[in-house]
Amino acid sequence: MKGFLLTYEGFDPATEGLREALTSTGNGYLCTRGAAEWEDADRVHYPGTYVHGAYNRETTILGGLPVLNEDLVNLPNWLVLKLRIEGEAAIRLADVELLSYRHEYDIRHPTLVRELRFRDHAGRETTLRSRRFVSMADVHHAGLEWTLTPENWSGRVEIVSALDGRVTNRGVARYQQLEGRHLDPVSPRTFGSEVIALKVQTRQSNLYVSEAARNRVFDHTGALMEVQRDLYQMEDYIQQALGFDVHQGSPVRLEKMVTFFTSRDPAASDTLERAGTSALRYVGFAEALQRHVSAWDELWRNCDIHVPNDDRVQLLLRTHISHVTQVCSHHTADLDTGVPARGLNGEAYRGHVFWDELYVYPFLNLRTPEVTRSLLMYRYRRLGEAQAMAKDAGYRGAMFPWQSGSDGREETQRLHLNPLSGRWEEDLSHNQRHVNAAIFYNIWNYVQATRDLAFLSDYGAEMMLEIARFWASIAHFNPERSRYEIHGVMGPDEFHEKYPGASEGGLNNNAYTNVMVAWLCQVAQDVLALLPSSRVEALRRRLNLQDEELDRWDDMSRRMFVPFHGDGVISQFEGWESLEELDWDAYRAKYGNIQRLDRILRAEGDDPNRYQLAKQADAVMLFFLFSPDQLARIFDRLGYELGPDTARKTIEYYDQRTSHGSTLSFVTYAGVLAAYDPASSWERFLVALESDVSDIQGGTTQEGIHMGVMSGTLDLVQRSYAGTHIQGDVLSFRPRLPPQLQRLRFAMQFRGTPIQVEFSDSSLTVSAHPEGASRPIKVGVGEELHELCPGDACRFALDQEHDLVRG
Incomplete structure (x- = not known):
């Protein structure tokens, strides 16, 4: 399968925030921005890790008045890896000459890769390859790998690996005046010689969050190296400095395997103990990555949309599928959470849940309905608060808030x-x-x-x-x-x-x-x-x-x-x-x-x-x-x-x-114009597709992806162009395929039965999966109906205007 790579050549400070959001890695439980491990938060870089439902309220005094806001909390930074050569200051991009720089994102198996060669002030040339992922196979785990090669020198290095709880919410410029401190320290801890761990607590919501990291170094043969380990810790920060010798042309590999637990998780009596022991037991980077890859391969079989005639459209659709699935996966079905409008990729809208889910559910309903069910349960569990809000406003029934967070009160x-x-x-x-x-x-x-x-x-x-x-x-x-x-x-x-x-x-x-x-x-x-x-x-x-x-x-x-x-x-x-x-x-x-x-x-x-x-x-x-x-x-x-x-x-x-001040607007107009002005519909569709990757609003995507528009483009393909809709007990199609989508294939699930939908050669073929818990379903185009049993396929002939002809 081609069309699965986002690639950036060269380092560009002006677009680094956008790249960080677009190359985030997540698994439906947590998500981490694609920030470089060796950089701290500043005006260029912003490390951020977010877990579904981890909110905290803080009060800010503005104009002499208290203003209360609830935020999705930026959790301790687990990425920290810093390179010191011969006892000198840690390497930062601003202090070295970059000879080459490549930032690559594997959309198919969300994995972030950075490859850079640099020359330091002493003329030493070094190659560093960084890889990391948040595991879709093991929900509480992530892996980070550095491969370090000294090109023209040998000597002593230290790699500092840390868990940093000193972070704040500072990822959105217009929120800078608002209180961004949400974490109080609890304790750092070690588990044996290889594992460091850190526990913090949210200041108002009293949520415990623990992270642990196992650090190991391997030589060019794959053998585990004996390294000098120096520990430094404070109440909200813990690091291990790993010291060892390197030799010219000989690569050395470091693995940082990380675990995450919060007090909202089941089967976790003490989050710190759970994180530490889990890190000790976790497999190595290569095996963990393979498990992650296998889990994503299964997801793509159910979620891919195949567009063979347009490489750019194909890449962007798959980018959207990848990000939507990283925020709302089968792991999300075990959580009490809604759909944050800006995903788990940044702090815009403070991680609140809006009506954007209206654009998200159509894609999930027909692929991972168990996820939709869970997300709807988020609303049900807050029904009592909605009823109280209605009563307080003088109404009856349930009045759900425009912006929702932890407990369902109005967060606007x-x-x-x-x-x-x-x-x-x-x-x-x-x-x-x-x-x-x-x-x-x-x-x-x-x-x-x-x-x-x-x-x-x-x-x-x-x-x-x-x-x-x-x-x-x-x-x-x-x-x-x-x-x-x-x-x-x-x-x-x-x-x-x-x-x-x-x-x-x-x-x-x-x-x-x-x-x-x-x-x-x-x-x-x-x-x-x-x-x-x-x-x-x-x-x-x-x-x-x-x-x-x-x-x-x-x-x-x-x-x-x-x-x-x-x-x-x-x-x-x-x-x-x-x-x-x-x-x-x-x-x-x-x-x-x-x-x-x-x-x-x-x-x-x-x-x-x-x-x-x-x-x-x-x-x-x-x-x-x-x-x-x-x-x-x-x-x-x-x-x-x-x-x-x-x-x-x-x-x-x-x-x-309409000024289209919301990217959702392009989705809506693309959908409604499909029947009246196909060329204009396609134009809006392309704008919606590009809206996050090209950051058409000029700086908003770096604050978090737009879940509504990413999901909405997927829904446009299945509903507005393929014409998928439900009439009673029939899955019907009213195709309005633009010329660019004459060949199209995607998988769906209708009422428990997995099916494959394919448009090709002026025809529509619908196939029912032959195995599993499939049951007969009815599909139709116009007046023509077929009952599909497991293993069956039916073909509908379409004329050039996509109206039904005799098949």
Whole structure:
């Protein structure tokens, strides 16, 4: 399999942060940025290691007021390896002449390799090859290897191997004024002569974190070397200096095998003891790497998307698959965690969980549904907090937060730093209540993909009913319109927080929100129909769910208000038409990149709420989440006419007024344009594909990858282009393949049955895996349906426009 390498030639300080994020190594439990082992955190380098769910709260005084923030904690730096030659200062890139430098990332078996040759001030030339991985086979383990070759000299060297607990959260420039200290020291320790270990504790959440490292040195024959070991330790730092002689042209290899445990892990009475003993017992680098490689080979069989005609698209798709899987793997299924919007690759958004999971689950549902189930359980375990939040706000049911962290309370900051103006501004984004509709949508689509009625019965239905109850309590009936309305919320477009000049935050009748509510109020009743009568009765008693509420939900599914423009375009929210038009050409000429128009306008003393502009798709999201048939049924039930041109006109209208300040916007527009403007759809798809690797937002990717856009591009291939969708019990395809994807192959899993999907030579072939727990499934294109039993394959013939012809 080709197309699995990200390669950087030469060292470039300006892009090192981006490279560190993109070459992170993780396994669904923890992730470590691709920082060089010999460098400390500074304006160029930022070592960072993050474990799912390891949060801590700290208070900062800003303007005399206390501001509380919760962060995903940067854990002790386990990477530290430093080279000293003949007792001199440790080698840093800034102090030597680089003769060659190569930074390579193996996407297939996430492994980071750095190869460099350098000449020091004494004229000594040295080659250093560094390799490391975070094991996908052994969840608590990682390996780091140095191969050191003195090219024109012999002498004495020391390699310092350390575990450094003095780290802080300082990876995002605009958070610099906020408290970044999250760790208190507990104790360092050794386990025999080879293993050093360190235990720390988060300052507020009282989470214990322990790391241990076993250090060994081998000569060019592979024999274990006797080295001088000098120990130095403080309460929050421990190191071993390994001293030995090297000889010209003869390579020496060092292995640093590392283990990680937290007090959230099962089967760990004392995290320090667990880490130390595990490090002692762990296999060597070569064997551990082979186990890691085998585990990834199995993952790729289930997750790869093969695009043979475009090497660049192939590389980027696989880069996205690799990173999504490193954040959300089968190891994640054992954890109590959500999907951090920026993965585990940096500190942007403080590691919080947003609605971005809406873009992540479609890929996971059809490959690793057990991971989706676990991530949805993160929400269920915080249902009580969501119910309390709704009650405190004067509503019923469950009101999940816009930003979620450790325990499910609202983590959205109330102040946000505008980096253009340097001013702290009010943040009203907690009014994005549509996250609750997204959670409902995610549960329903997981159940459709898996038919996991046990999850629905035990957990999902309760969340869905409580979310429907929340929307019924936040909505009110307007007798003049004979319609239900929702006021005081924000839609996905984050540029509009309130009406111009208003003192209160929120908008009235956001179309996306209202249509989602109409849909979920109908589906909530379908949920009850799927459950056994005994479970329905128990749920209704548990929630005190009365017939009157169900009747109100049914009424809301028929009479939610949806605002339209006079020309039939769906209004983003009521009052949108009265906003001013922006001179887009003038702002592009003045600023070039205007993706973050909100910051630009506020820095000028203006207000984005005044204008018809959007950060990202809002009303357009409806055409992304629902098929034309689904949306037509929703609007027909509401009594609105969704004309043949409504979708096209609405999409084109907002496309001209969207700055795409979120990379998710490119995913959404690529998806909705697939049916109307394939060339433009492909153009947006390519921008989304490049958005992180090329850092199109100018510095954001170094703060963490964008999980939504990486997952979203994968979903675009399977859903928008291959046309995969579920209709009842049928896995259907409505292909809209662009010319660049005429040949396409990927694996999926539908309701427990693994299948292979292949587009080739104007045909679609679907094959069911012959072994395992496969069961018969139905697949179809248009009106043609086939039942696939294990080992079966069926072929659908497609014409050049990808419509069904006789096969």
